[in-house]
Amino acid sequence: MSPNESAGTERRTFRAAALLIGGVLAILGLFVYLGMTQAGWSARPAAAPTDKPTARPEQAAFTPPSVDSIPDGPYGDAIRKGMAIFNDTQNQVGEYAGSKLKCSNCHLDSGRQPFAAPMWAAWVKYPSYRTKNEQINTMEDRISGCFTYSMNAQASVKGKAPPPGDDIYRYLETYFAWLATGAKVGADMPGQGYLALPKTALGYDPARGQKVYEENCASCHELTGEGQRLPNGSYDFPPLWGPNSFNWGAGMAKISNAAGFIKYNMPFGNGNSLTDQQAWDVAAYVVSHERPRDPRQTGSIEQARAAHHKSGDYYGQVVNGDLLGDGKP
Ligand code: HEC
């Protein structure tokens, strides 16, 4: 054996050993991980009856790239800018935000969290047709829609969503496309959107929901639904209704969307602990409170209800003596 060959053999032996150790560590890691998730799930309150089905994180097989893999240079700068707008909406683009919310209050974990309408799953589905406005929607249309309704842009300094082609869309879209690195264009990705919660035999009831709210939600979002502000005026627990929340045109104002979001994601840090029934009831309670006007209402509330709110929300209904949708508490 020449010195060269023996060095080669040693390298190969070393590589084989490294691979073996690596493999063992990976398997150990998997066991620890499984053990932890198992423990995490079994630690959920046993008292809460789990009327299935409930979604589990492992159903969402896609993992977006980690933040430290964002490249240097102009492309990486655009990704970081989009991520900042998404997570710190008020400070970055407050002139277009009439609500006190951030994108990431509803699209959790910087738009990464499965079953919280994650941006990696959304990115691969546009352009697509939507019945909400009966046209092909681009990603820019969707973002603009969330500014108009969820962010209530009408009450902002600019009075409307960012104009078409604005750099805000460019940055957000760059961020979303990067989150979706490796995902298949057009694929229906598990974890996309919010849970479609099956209807329950009892239906939903805001009065039952009030009790669920007081016990599980008010500690963070307050009995008034106004959330909690930090001394600097920003919210650490976002408002669920009232003038600072999303408006009547928002997707979250639909009971089914709110129920699906709440079931999987709330109480924050303890998602999937409410029963489906509790999630429906508390969603009904949350969205039967007054919030900013639907910007699509040009005539009467009745007309707007007929055009945009035929089913699935409390807009235009009288609840506890209050006509909902007129913007008056
Ligand atoms: C109050 C909660 C809320 C806030 C705040 C919010 N969104 Fe949304 N967003 C939703 C809901 C609910 C949907 C689904 C709506 C529907 O289908 O009607 C949605 C859908 C989307 C979608 C399409 C997702 C998909 O899977 O098709 C995009 C993209 C999006 N939002 C971006 C944003 C951006 C960007 C911001 C911040 C400027 C934002 N959202 C703020 C609740 C919110």
Ligand code: HEC
């Ligand atoms: C431990 C505190 C905590 C509890 C308890 C809690 N939430 Fe939340 N909630 C949050 C936080 C924090 C966010 C924003 C998440 C983020 O930005 O990452 C949020 C977001 C929301 C949102 C979307 C944003 C908005 O303002 O509309 C809704 C709806 C919501 N929670 C409803 C509920 C309901 C209903 C309950 C009770 C079943 C509940 N939450 C319990 C902390 C909490």
